[in-house]
Structures are given as structure tokens and as C-alpha cells.
Amino acid sequence: MKLHCDVEVVSRHLPCLGLRNRGKGVRAVLSVCQQTPDCRAQSGAGGKRGSAHPAFLLVATLKDKRGTSYELKDNIEQFFTKFMDEGKATVRLKKPPVDICVSKANSSALKCFLSALRLAHKGCDVDAQLSTPTPVKTSEFEKFKTKMAITSKKDYPLSKNFPYSLEHLQASNCELVRVDMRMLCLKNLRKLDLSHNHIKKLPATIGDLIHLQVLNLNNNRLESFSVALCQSTLQKSLRSLDLSKNKIRALPVQFCQLQELTDLKLDDNELIRFPFKIGQLTNLRFLSAARNKIPFLPSEFKNLSLEYLDLFGNTFEQPKFLPVIKLQLPLTLLESSARTILYKRLPYDSHLIPFHLCQDLDTAKICVCGRFCLNSFIQGTATMNLHSIAHTVVLIDKMGGTEAPVTSYFCSLACYVNSSDTLK
Template identity: 85%
Template sequence: MKLHCEVEVVSRHLPALGMRNRGKGVRAVLSLCQQTPRSQPRAGARGDRGGPHPTCLLISTLKDKRGTRYELKENIEQFFTKFMDEGKATVRLKEPPVDICLSKANSSSLKSFLSAVRLAHRGCDIEVPLSTFTPVKTSEFEKFKTKMVITSKKDYPLSKNFPYSLEHLQTSYCGLVRFDTRMLCLRNLRKLDLSHNHIKKLPATVGDLIHLQELNLNDNHLESFSVALCQSTLQTSLRSLDLSKNKIKALPVQFCQLRELTDLKLDDNELIRFPFKMGQLTKLRFLSAARNKLPFLPSEFKNLSLEYLDLFGNTFEQPEVLPLIMLQTPLTLLESSAQAVLCNREDQS
């Protein structure tokens, strides 16, 4: 049984020595292995106190493919699993006194792995197959890819999943007609580029990508941007959104809840209006909405602090011409006196 993630092993003796850990994990493969009489524990493992075949935790990295072993039976002081849904957890060992900090793991795989670790700690039988003490192959670490770019339909993966560690995924010119739900497992995803496809609708579950900062949907067949997406975790994570070259006629008023947006592209759509609360996007700096059908701008538009604005090619209505009102200038005191004198002369004659 294996788990791919980032690992940081922190010694609890460091603070007492006035030292600090480096605070950064490394890519690793965690394995649950069966200890045999021939496989002697390496540095960091305890003696065999629980029978002839105890289960060990093996942590292998690209620099140390043979790995470091830690005995598990009755050797776990505490589990920290508050952020397990985000792919994070910590296992505190009694001996040696270290905290094994896990991050950037697939949440479901992490839950299964920690369940097996609990069983090993209690000395129970583990029903899943255990690994052997063999050096990890270099190919195992290829699963830690953080960036994947696919620009043709023939290269799009159909029979295998995307690497769980991806932070940047681009799938352009792949002929996608719907959002691939396998992407929802990419909990570390920060940039998602689905441009130049045929996607008509985004599921609300895209909002479950809690770290997503950039979303590119340029040149698709979208007709709307759902309210559910506007009210998801994208409110606090999304910085850049490209909806150019779609068929969107209007954005919901809830769109203005995406208050972390700094860059918004809406060119070549069918927009007939902006949300009337547009001024709430206080962090927006770059806005492009060229070649739409906007007749006017909402009054709150003046509250934006834009550095770049492109509204070329819209059908803005000309303001109605106000009727010309001729105002008479009041007479001076001298003119009023002369006029009064003339009127009196006429009356006397």
C-alpha cells in the first residue's frame, strides 16, 4: 500500500536545542511494509516489540530511494487529521520523537492510508496488500508532476487519471464538450486552462477546487456563469477569469461576490449588461469586454479602480439631446431705471 504526497519529518527535539526545521516538505512515496527477520530496522526504527512480523512505515524520496523505516505498532502518540479533506495530516511518533507531516495528498487515498496505519499501530491485521522493502523506482516520482499541458485530442488521457499533485493543468484543443469530473480530484490545482474546447456548462462542483486562482474558459460554448460558482470557495481564491469568445448574454448579480478578481476578460460574447453591483469588485484592475452588445454602464462602474479597460465595439446608446432653454439675463439697475423713465414719458404724453 502506497501514498504519494509531500512529507516533512520534524524532530520534536529541535526547539529544545534552539533550532528550527526548514519548514518545507519533499516529494515522497510512503509505503506500509511487512518487517521480516531478514530486513533489519534502519536508523529511526524501534526494536521489534510486537511479534516477528511488525508493520513498518517506509518513507522514500528521490534522493533516498531505499527509504527510512519507522515502526508503527504501539508507537503512534497522536494523529492530526483536521485538514485531511485538504490532503494534509500529521502522524506523531513516540520513538523516535518526530512528527511526520503529510501534505498535497489525494484526500481519499490519505484517509485509506491513515486507516491502515491505525490498524498497524493497534497490531491488527491489515487486509490490503503490503509493500516490500525494495528501492522505489524513479518512475514513481513522475506522479508528482505539478504541470501538465495537453493541446491535442489524441494526447488527452482516457484510461488513466491526472496526477494528483498537479497545480497547473491545460487541456486545450481537445474537443471537450463537458467538464471532466476527474479534475475535481486535483485538490492542489491553482491554474486550470480549458480554452478552445466545446464546453457548454460548468458544474457547480468546480467551486470545490479550493486553491484555484486562474480559470481560462476562452473559446468555448458557455451561455452562462452559474450562481453556485459565484457563491463557492472561488469567492476567496479566484484571481483571474477568462470567459472570452463564448455566448454569455448576462452575468448574475452574485458574480460580484468574486471579490478577489483582479483580471477579467469578457471579449466577444453577447453581453447586454454588466451586473449592477459591479462596483463591489474593488480589487479588479484589468477589465476587457470588447465586441459585446453593452448599451450602457451601471452607475457603480465609477467605483472601480481599473488600470486597464477595453470596451471597444459595443453598441453604447447616445444620450438624448436635452431641449435648448433660452435664459434671459437680468437687466442692470441702470437699464431698469432707463426703462422706467421711458415708460413714464409715454404715459404722460
């Protein structure tokens, strides 16, 4: 029986000598072993196998693959299992006087392993669960790596899979033209860095990485960020997204469903607009979209609360004096129905109404009064000082400006007139 975990062996004599333990475990393989048949023959012991050849605990690390052994029969003073559900436990031995501190273990495997230790301590026969004391292979430690960094094409693994326990994976400067499907099997992945490659499209299955918090796609050839990704489990996990130095012209309105985002980088793309519901990203604190082609900011941009904002080098236009009027009176049946569905928050999907109508509802504009409008509206522009939504603002141009044009929509003439003093 084996257990893969982090281990720290702490001598209880250290405090007496005025010394401290390191306080940090190393990756190890714990085994409950029995003596080999050769050793048994040499010992000449008889009786029951469980009592004549007691089991022992073998602690093997990458530096000591043969491991250090500890007797178990009548040699365990105490078990500390308060945090066993978190993969942590401590086994206190009598001789030598050490504490074997276990962490980062699978909780189910840890429970089974401690049960085997209890049986061995009592001298019970547990041969069915025991292994022979053989040196641990290096590959056993590699299987449980949590971090891997690949920074060149020649180092990229082609003939073997990635360790399934990886939490951080970097594969930069590897000339990848697509996301390796083997990466999408790494269910523990929290950080994925695929920067400086040639990736043109992202598979929707990236959304199956339920723990993914950081995604770095800087300096690739992406042209879009799909709706499927925006509606995946990334909605609940993704915190940081770097799409800088790609060829993205627009992000879908569903992008604003990634509501756990705190850090978003969109520099050096070909963006012509932000998603107009960007104000729904209530957790966003760092936004950088320098050197794009954005002429106006959406009205919901005012709802953001940022610590850092960089919009330098965009093609902001001067607000237009005359509004764009697209009012339809009386309202069409489509417009009236859409406004009612959205105002009353009625559920809808492609199983209930045609798909193109779902798209229309998803992209409906929000009036300054809070109501919705589809095709009947007045569009006006105003300027906004970016310091009103961000603590730190990078100047939007070389002239020292911090004011940017904002587009606003009005569902009726009355709403427009009431807000006309804020428009130019």
C-alpha cells in the same frame, strides 16, 4: 497498509547542533511493513508472528523509492493528533530520536494508519493490514500530483487519465476544440487554464467542479457563456474568470449570479453590452473589458465598487438628448402582474408559469426608484465619471476621458421628471 501524504522527518538532535529543519515536507508513501518470508527464515525466530517478526514503518519518497525503515515495537514515544481531522499528525520515535511529521493526508486514511502504528508499537499481530517492503513505483507519486502544466499539443496525454488529485491544471496551446471530459472528473480542481486553444463551446458540466476558483479561457473561440454555467455551483466557488480574446457578443443576465467573482477579464471580444444587473456582482474588484463594442453602460454599473477598471477602446456614444418613451397607460395585465411579483419578491419558476414569462421576469429593468418595469418604461441616458466607482481607471479613449454614458430606466413619468436634472 499505505498512506499517501507529505512527510518531513525531523531529527531532535538538530537544535542541539544549532541547526534548523527545512520546515517543508515532501510527497511520500508511508507503509507499515513486515519482514519477507525469506528474511524470516534467515532470522530463525519462532513464536507468534506478531512478536517474532515485528512490523516497521517504511518512508519512501520519489528520490528514495526503497525508503527508510523505522522499528515500531516499543519504539513510539508519543503521537500528536490534535490536527488529525486536517490530515496532519506527528509520530515521535525513541530510536532514532526523530519526529515523523505528516500533512496533506486523507483524514480517514490517517486515522486507520495511526491505529495500525499503535498496534505495531504494542507488539500486537497486525499482519492482516501489513504490506511487503517493496520499492514504490514512480506512478504512485504521479497519482497524487496537485499541479500539471501542459503547454504543447505533443505533450497532451491521450492514452492515460489525468491524476485525480489535481488542483491546478493548465492545458494551453494544445489545439483543443472542446473541453476534455476527463478534466471534468477532477473533483479537487481549483484552477483550470485552457487558454490559447480553439474551444467554441463550454459544457455545462464544468459547473460540477465544486471547488473551481480560477477559470482561464483566454484566446479561444467562445461565442457565449451559458445560463447553465451561471446557475451552477460556480455561483459559490468561482473567483476569477478570464474570457479575453474570444467572440462573445453578450453575457446572459444570469451571469450576475456568479456573485463570488472578484476578477473578470472580457478584453478583445465583440461585446455590445454588459448584463444590466452587473451591479449585483458586489465582490467584483477588477474589471477589464477593453476593445469591445459597448455603446452604453447599464444603470446598475453605478453600484459597483472596483479597484481597477479598464474600458479603453469601446464605441461609447454621446448621450441622447431626447429620452425613449415606451410608457403604456393604463398598464397591461402582464406588466402589472410582473411588477407585483418582482416588488413583493414572490418565487417563480418554469414549473409555475410558462418559461418565456420567467425569462421576462429575469430580464426586467430596474427603475432609479428601485421598482421594476417590463415593457412600459422611459429610457434616458447620462454620463458618469468612472472614478466614482473605481480607484484606478484606464482612460476610455486617447483624449484622456474618464466619463462614459450610462443608460437609465424609469417606471413612470413622475420618476423621470424627478430625475431629469441628472439626464441630458
